[in-house]
């Protein structure tokens with residue numbers, strides 16, 4: 041699978057923002073091959089989340105092009121492209137009143153008709169959701185409300201929910217924010233396992249040690265453009281400079 045292009049951005053500009061006195065993204069050029077594990081680094085406001093959201097067509101684009109799995113991202117291809125790509129937002133965005141299993145089941149709502157949604161989830165859906173929970177080590181917590189889970193467990197439920205759509209590309213925004221060292225490593229280990237299974241991972245991280253331990257390539261965004269792009273090595277020294 042490595043060799044095909046998972047993500048390709050050419051001269052990507054978002055519209056001018058008066059508050060910033062520039063565009064959030066200004067000239068992003070980048071290719072990421074299928075199967076890569078990439079960490080996205082940069083200061084607050086550098087444009088990391090905006091870039092991730094742009095890859096799903098969630099941000100207006102002024103100029104430039106995006107292709108996902110070699111399919112140009114245009115209104116006509118949006119549904120097709122979104123089938124292949126999952127995004128995990130900061131905090132996971134789970135429904136606290138629902139159980140872990142119910143939250144994971146929500147991951148298949150996007151590919152169901154309104155009629156199927158009214159009928160409820162099938163036994164097959166439930167087995168699939170349990171399977172996804174098992175992949176993140178939470179098969180015993182399926183019936184627990186997510187409000188009663190720890191931050192690390194909630195983040196893993198959010199990953200399991202994404203797995204329901206069997207994405208080929210996972211975009212992850214600060215998956216370890218607010219987690220202790222052990223929980224952060226558990227989340228990163230899950231991302232690594234998924235990567236070993238062929239899923240392309242692009243994750244925003246602020247922890248340089250974790251970045252170096254798990255990702256092979258680091259892309260650094262600065263004021264909406266790529267300031268550096270290379271192998272994950274000596275990141276602390278690089279950033280000190």
Ligand SMILES: Nc1ncnc2c1ncn2[C@@H]1O[C@H](COP(=O)(O)OP(=O)(O)OP(=O)(O)O)[C@@H](O)[C@H]1O
Pocket residue numbers: 057059060064082083084085086087088089090091
């Ligand atoms: N819809 C919007 N309207 C106005 N400004 C916006 C909008 N979206 C993003 N911005 C601005 O664009 C810049 C980039 O934001 P973005 O959230 O992508 O940065 P980031 O690198 O992810 O930051 P952080 O590390 O804090 O999450 C920020 O200064 C933000 O305030």
